[in-house]
Amino acid sequence: LLLLLLFQFFLFFPILLVCCNLSLLADCWFRALGLCHLVTIFPIITCCVRVLASTGLLLSPFPLQLPPLLLLPSRISHYCCSNSSSTCKSRRINKSFPTLQQQWQEFSTMSQQQPFSLERSVAIRAVEKASRVCEFVRNGDLLQTQSKDDKSPVTVADYAAQAVISKELGKEFPGFLMVGEEDATFLRSEDGKEILSKVVRAVNEVDADFSQQAILDAIDEGAHTGGPEGLFWVLDPIDGTKGFLRNDQYAVCLGLVLNGEPVLGVLGCPNLPAKLSNPDGERGCGFAAVKDQGCVTFLLKDFDNEDAYSPAKVSCKSASDASVVESVERAHTSHSLSSIIANGVGIGQESVKMDSQCKYGVVARGDAELYLRLPKVQKSGEEGGTIKYYEEKIWDHAAGVVVVQEAGAIVTDVFGNPLDFSKGRTLKNNLGVIVSNNVFHDDVMKILADQSF
Numbered sequence: 001l002l003l004l005l006l007f008q009f010f011l012f013f014p015i016l017l018v019c020c021n022l023s024l025l026a027d028c029w030f031r032a033l034g035l036c037h038l039v040t041i042f043p044i045i046t047c048c049v050r051v052l053a054s055t056g057l058l059l060s061p062f063p064l065q066l067p068p069l070l071l072l073p074s075r076i077s078h079y080c081c082s083n084s085s086s087t088c089k090s091r092r093i094n095k096s097f098p099t100l101q102q103q104w105q106e107f108s109t110m111s112q113q114q115p116f117s118l119e120r121s122v123a124i125r126a127v128e129k130a131s132r133v134c135e136f137v138r139n140g141d142l143l144q145t146q147s148k149d150d151k152s153p154v155t156v157a158d159y160a161a162q163a164v165i166s167k168e169l170g171k172e173f174p175g176f177l178m179v180g181e182e183d184a185t186f187l188r189s190e191d192g193k194e195i196l197s198k199v200v201r202a203v204n205e206v207d208a209d210f211s212q213q214a215i216l217d218a219i220d221e222g223a224h225t226g227g228p229e230g231l232f233w234v235l236d237p238i239d240g241t242k243g244f245l246r247n248d249q250y251a252v253c254l255g256l257v258l259n260g261e262p263v264l265g266v267l268g269c270p271n272l273p274a275k276l277s278n279p280d281g282e283r284g285c286g287f288a289a290v291k292d293q294g295c296v297t298f299l300l301k302d303f304d305n306e307d308a309y310s311p312a313k314v315s316c317k318s319a320s321d322a323s324v325v326e327s328v329e330r331a332h333t334s335h336s337l338s339s340i341i342a343n344g345v346g347i348g349q350e351s352v353k354m355d356s357q358c359k360y361g362v363v364a365r366g367d368a369e370l371y372l373r374l375p376k377v378q379k380s381g382e383e384g385g386t387i388k389y390y391e392e393k394i395w396d397h398a399a400g401v402v403v404v405q406e407a408g409a410i411v412t413d414v415f416g417n418p419l420d421f422s423k424g425r426t427l428k429n430n431l432g433v434i435v436s437n438n439v440f441h442d443d444v445m446k447i448l449a450d451q452s453f
Contacts, residue, residue, distance in 0.1 A: 114290065116291075120290055123266040123288070124303055129168060131300055134161055136202060138247070153241050163219050166219065167207065167210065170221070176221075177232035180222015181237060183219060199215060228259065228423075229259055231256070234254070234257055234262075235254050238250050238252065243328065243356055249355045251400075252268035253356075261422075262402045264290050265399035269356075270284050276352075277367075286299070290402070294312075295311070298310065312361075315369055316439060322439075323370070324368065325363065326352075327354070327359075334375070337372075338351060338372045338374060339351075341372060341374075345440050359435075360435065363404050363436075370434075370444070371404075375390065376389070392426060397433060401419060408438065412445075413434065414432040415453075
């Protein structure tokens with residue numbers, strides 16, 4: 001009985017360590033016992049325990065970081081013996097294994113990392129790469145569009161950017177889930193062959209090894225339906241396609257949602273001036289934010305140099321000194337209601353019209369204090385019937401909301417409710433979007449309360 005208890009302790013103690021996020025120490029435990037054959041299957045044990053913990057079937061005394069679950073531990077070849085002839089003997093550790101001190105140092109480093117640090121760096125790299133593809137298309141001879149079922153345009157760059165980002169995410173997070181705006185249905189058809197050939201040329205400009213079939217499959221990775229549970233990416237490969245087509249503002253937008261709440265956002269704004277007050281100055285800006293870790297802004301050309309990043313903070317201007325930013329397209333917002341609100345809170349400056357989630361970025365860095373996206377009737381029923389408003393898509397807001405909130409802004413709908421990203425691919429529980437520097441948000445809400453929606 002004593003031997004049985006000892007065996008169970010030696011075998012299940014490392015699993016307890018996994019539950020406590022001490023996987024490296026569990027590795028050491030197996031190797032200290034000379035159980036190299038268990039070390040080789042340890043990644044599988046780790047994965048199973050974490051999956052059980054994440055689903056609630058196994059309770060962990062410490063919260064597990066879900067993002068790393070997207071990657072299976074990849075230390076098998078590193079930790080196991082190189083071949084069968086070099087099998088480790090009992091209680092003898094192969095000299096190729098890291099020492100206990102090295103493992104402890106690695107564990108200490110990992111434990112000090114901020115949540116979603118890997119996801120953040122991968123997202124920044126992916127968005128920058130997609131931004132380069134978009135600029136290559138915009139400035140070259142590959143620009144071609146088609147109209148989707150909702151009459152909105154989609155370009156070669158939209159498809160190419162989605163393919164590039166999907167591949168970058170897949171490298172680090174096999175099996176990732178993503179809600180993406182585009183799909184490859186048209187490109188796979190006979191009518192889509194011409195655009196497909198241009199998409200392949202655009203993608204191969206930054207990734208020469210990306211085959212046509214792989215590009216189509218990567219685009220279709222965006223078919224996830226979203227929802228209230230789990231971890232998934234949200235991508236708008238080009239937000240503001242009409243701005244892109246007229247050489248104005250557009251953005252590559254990548255967000256990460258955990259259990260219905262955006263926790264990470266990266267914006268690539270290739271045509272946005274570094275200073276809105278200096279439109280002829282340097283262009284190409286990026287924004288990155290993780291929940292509870294703040295927001296940074298940087299030039300896209302410096303994306304791989306974090307020393308060049310600057311904290312992004314909303315301004316503290318009162319309404320009398322504030323400026324409003326809103327969509328260029330009248331179909332996206334009510335410009336007349338925007339004027340009523342601006343006058344009502346005492347904003348005297350003329351609003352700045354701008355496409356895409358760049359608007360979130362300019363509020364985040366203090367170039368504007370109020371962003372209004374006010375509901376317009378999409379379809380009216382018969383007399384006495386219901387009125388239908390446009391349902392915002394989650395890819396139009398997920399990344400930007402994290403960016404601007406981490407810079408200090410407040411984001412609500414027209415009723416003062418937070419945006420709900422848990423209802424699938426749209427914000428069906430919300431109406432409109434109001435973003436402010438939080439100085440006069442209540443005043444805006446009072447004016448909106450008098451409107452009939």
